[in-house]
Amino acid sequence: MNILPREFYQRDTVIVAKKLLGKKLVRKIGNQEISGIITETEAYRHEDDPASHAFRKITDRNKVMFGNVGISYVYFTYGMHYCFNIVAKKSKVPAGAVLIRAIEPDKGIKKMQENRSLKDIKNLTNGPAKLTQALNITKEHYGIDLTKKSEIHITEGIKVKKIAESQRVGIKKGKELLWNFKIMN
DNA sequence: TTGAGGATTGGCT
DNA sequence: GCCAATCCTCAAA
Numbered sequence: 001m002n003i004l005p006r007e008f009y010q011r012d013t014v015i016v017a018k019k020l021l022g023k024k025l026v027r028k029i030g031n032q033e034i035s036g037i038i039t040e041t042e043a044y045r046h047e048d049d050p051a052s053h054a055f056r057k058i059t060d061r062n063k064v065m066f067g068n069v070g071i072s073y074v075y076f077t078y079g080m081h082y083c084f085n086i087v088a089k090k091s092k093v094p095a096g097a098v099l100i101r102a103i104e105p106d107k108g109i110k111k112m113q114e115n116r117s118l119k120d121i122k123n124l125t126n127g128p129a130k131l132t133q134a135l136n137i138t139k140e141h142y143g144i145d146l147t148k149k150s151e152i153h154i155t156e157g158i159k160v161k162k163i164a165e166s167q168r169v170g171i172k173k174g175k176e177l178l179w180n181f182k183i184m185n
Numbered sequence: 186t187t188g189a190g191g192a193t194t195g196g197c198t
Numbered sequence: 199g200c201c202a203a204t205c206c207t208c209a210a211a
Contacts, residue, residue: 042192051192061207079204081193099192129193170192 001155009069009088013096016088017043024157027135034108040101043179051174054095065095070147081129
């Protein structure tokens with residue numbers, strides 16, 4: 001399966017968020033492979049988006065959002081959860097990233113069940129902090145290049161028939177923007 | 186230097 | 199439906 005090239009992420013953040021639906025998120029742990037199809041994403045941009053971590057200015061945490069595209073942005077929140085994002089923006093814009101909110105388990109389901117201490121497949125990776133736990137993604141994976149065949153990368157996946165747009169989840173500002181995207185297959 | 190709050194989840198009522 | 203868990207980040211003083 002082909003890894004998505006850097007240029008894929010060199011477009012408007014909202015476009016990339018939609019295009020990432022149906023793609024495959026692959027996590028390699030030693031010689032084992034865990035993967036899932038991306039089924040829900042959200043776009044977070046820059047100064048036009050008050051909900052974005054990059055809204056105010058560059059800091060130690062959000063600095064990768066201002067850097068090269070196709071890089072992972074992992075952050076820690078609520079004292080117990082990690083969320084996984086991919087830096088994506090057109091070249092004119094200084095910052096932006098796509099939050100991966102849900103995936104559908106593909107390979108390594110048994111390993112995901114171990115990581116989550118849960119058997120129920122439909123609840124394994126259907127939330128932003130659930131999928132990082134299932135794929136064992138932590139702040140160790142902050143700033144890694146997803147266009148290389150490393151621990152985490154994104155490949156071509158399935159065809160998407162229809163995309164549903166809605167308000168983003170769990171934010172206070174910027175709710176009027178319909179930048180949450182889900183697969184409707 | 187400090188403390189308020191967070192792109193969430195799961196368990197309990 | 200409600201709320202605790204839990205700790206890192208950043209804005210404000």
